[in-house]
Ligand code: UD1
């Protein structure tokens with residue numbers, strides 16, 4: 001079996017690293033394709049070193065550009081490589097332009113695609129990421145889903161339960177493993193050493209890079225106005241290149257940089273960043289990965305967004321959405337700083353993203369699919385049967401799998417009282433309402 005992994009930005013490198021390791025441990029052939037979307041040393045190369053993963057076999061060097069340009073250029077490059085390499089499955093991660101490009105190319109080439117971190121939804125179609133993740137899900141063969149909530153998103157959109165595999169999120173694997181390494185090593189980044197974080201009080205780690213925040217001057221202004229008032233905190237701000245460009249364009253960089261309690265540094269390596277976040281009193285961010293890492297590291301998070309595709313972090317109590325609302329940022333940051341009970345409740349939120357074995361679950365599932373010939377994408381040769389969509393309440397002790405076998409059917413949705421459940425093979429559906437497809441022989 002040969003597995004190809006496509007990645008191109010900082011979070012994809014971090015979240016695919018545990019899977020790349022696991023593929024290697026299983027002695028499976030693999031190739032890594034870098035789209036080149038992130039190219040600065042601080043946004044790409046340093047992560048391959050920190051995470052100890054091999055240099056990519058290919059780099060498409062797409063660089064920066066409009067969405068159409070980036071995606072189109074990636075598609076051409078990916079197609080050429082896949083035609084030559086002929087992998088059995090291609091893995092894409094998350095919601096970047098690489099995910100969209102990879103999924104579209106594989107769909108047309110009839111190569112199985114595994115979407116890592118599938119099923120997330122912000123329901124905000126102005127986000128490029130929402131379009132990417134939805135389109136990738138339409139083309140995918142295997143879905144590696146972090147939480148039950150994300151599986152329910154897919155079931156609600158009509159995806160078959162058959163290929164939904166709840167794994168947890170590989171960010172937990174990466175976080176657990178590398179925090180230990182980082183603790184043994186200590187800070188390496190020169191700028192962080194100079195700051196002497198170990199002796200600092202009340203660290204607020206800030207990251208922001210979402211287009212809907214940093215490309216809008218009013219939003220950036222609101223966030224800076226809030227930071228101006230949080231003088232009890234030491235704000236450490238590893239700045240994303242997009243954000244640095246925009247702050248300079250708006251003439252706001254110096255204003256923020258001149259604040260005594262705000263320390264702007266270059267994007268920092270993964271090990272140093274994990275050490276920094278784990279020592280933080282509070283994380284203020286619009287990053288997807290950081291919302292997940294905050295709850296994994298038991299650090300309260302305030303998210304600079306009006307919606308999130310990670311609502312589990314909010315319902316668990318570890319994350320609060322504050323948008324770019326100055327008052328909401330200040331009020332919640334001060335509560336975390338001064339109200340011990342409030343802060344403890346946030347710190348003690350249960351991590352919904354699993355135990356750190358997502359990579360193993362992912363690769364085990366791929367091996368099973370490969371062994372059973374389920375990665376072969378071929379046109380069906382059976383004559384199509386007629387089918388009827390039905391809904392009933394079950395009144396007997398029976399599992400999902402037994403019901404499907406007895407009735408030659410496929411269950412889509414299961415409601416236990418008012419709550420939707422994920423129909424796993426072994427779920428007993430007595431007393432539940434189900435919707436299913438009944439396959440009939442044509443007369
Ligand atoms: C991309 C992803 C986003 C992800 C983020 C992770 C898409 C649509 N966006 O956003 O989902 O959360 O990566 O960080 O795929 N730049 C540099 N050096 C680099 C990379 C970028 O200077 O190495 C600058 C360029 O000016 C570029 C800008 O940052 O125009 C934005 O980069 P881009 O890759 O388009 O999007 P991100 O904001 O990084």
Ligand code: UDP
Pocket residue numbers: 010011014207209238239266267268269270271273274286287288289290293
């Ligand atoms: N990160 C890092 N150094 C930094 C900032 C972030 O290592 O200076 C890591 C962080 O730990 C997380 C990932 O980058 O795992 C998040 O990437 P980003 O916020 O760029 O993208 P998103 O997750 O929003 O797609």
